Amino acid sequence: MLFIKHIVFFLFASFCLISFSAKAQFKIEVFTGIAVNPVDRPCLISAGLSPGYEYKNFSMDYAMDFNINHRDNKAINAFATNLAYKINVKNNPLKFSLFYCNKPVSHMLIIHNTGLKINYSLKKWEFILGNNFNIYRFTDNAVEIYGIDDNQYLIEAANIMYSVKYFFMQNANPWNVYFNLTNFEKFIIEQETNPMFNLGFIWQKNNNYPEIYVDYCYQSAGLNNIRVNYFGWILRIGAKWEIN
Numbered sequence: 001m002l003f004i005k006h007i008v009f010f011l012f013a014s015f016c017l018i019s020f021s022a023k024a025q026f027k028i029e030v031f032t033g034i035a036v037n038p039v040d041r042p043c044l045i046s047a048g049l050s051p052g053y054e055y056k057n058f059s060m061d062y063a064m065d066f067n068i069n070h071r072d073n074k075a076i077n078a079f080a081t082n083l084a085y086k087i088n089v090k091n092n093p094l095k096f097s098l099f100y101c102n103k104p105v106s107h108m109l110i111i112h113n114t115g116l117k118i119n120y121s122l123k124k125w126e127f128i129l130g131n132n133f134n135i136y137r138f139t140d141n142a143v144e145i146y147g148i149d150d151n152q153y154l155i156e157a158a159n160i161m162y163s164v165k166y167f168f169m170q171n172a173n174p175w176n177v178y179f180n181l182t183n184f185e186k187f188i189i190e191q192e193t194n195p196m197f198n199l200g201f202i203w204q205k206n207n208n209y210p211e212i213y214v215d216y217c218y219q220s221a222g223l224n225n226i227r228v229n230y231f232g233w234i235l236r237i238g239a240k241w242e243i244n
Helices: 002-020 140-146
Strands: 025-036 044-055 058-067 076-089 092-104 109-122 125-138 153-155 159-167 175-182 196-203 211-220 230-243
Touching: 044 076, 125 140
Parallel strands: none
Antiparallel strands: 025 044, 025 230, 044 058, 058 076, 076 092, 092 109, 109 125, 125 153, 125 159, 159 175, 175 196, 196 211, 211 230
16 A cells, blocks of 8 residues: 555656646657567566656656556556756767666565666667665555564665667667667666566657667576576557657
8 A cells, every 4th residue: 555655646746747847848648569589478477658748968767567458466566766867978978867767576575676777879789787675565554464573674785787779870860770789678677697688679651750669688597697587578569649
């Protein structure tokens, strides 16, 4: 219940900020996806949205991922928000982002993740480097049922985030294909030794049309292990609009 109250408050605050920022550029993203892994059997089907806006060099957005086929376990897979500031370095954008992600793993456990990312784009390349902390917290129901008085929170050591993305076509091209080596995506952050291999396609006829994308992410079980095992994959299809 506390998790829902936080989300409702943030949504209300976000819409208030958007309504008072008449000169801001509003953005909206909608997506649906399927994830296959040993945890979510046989698969996890989800849908979500991510509104946001930009005002001068500042931007803010949030994203919600809704459970479609496992709603008896949880209705919301994750909630994430991001606050960023952008400057130009040699005519290339450099962005600093503070982010927070809330993931209810089960009726007993919630993961809070927060951190900082630095994003730099250079011609066909995009680099992201960051740091994050995982905070594991028992839910209020688990604390009450099991009588947990101490150690309600567990904080992991800092975890490095990285992303190296290459676009095969120029930015002005109406379609593009990219390859990305990273350890995080919209709602998932892996350990440094668990990189994900990401392949995607984007298309946009012109600036008056939405951007359509298809994103495929392969998850391994540890690149530096003696034997690298398959863990799962994520396929997401979505569209982004920019409303001036």
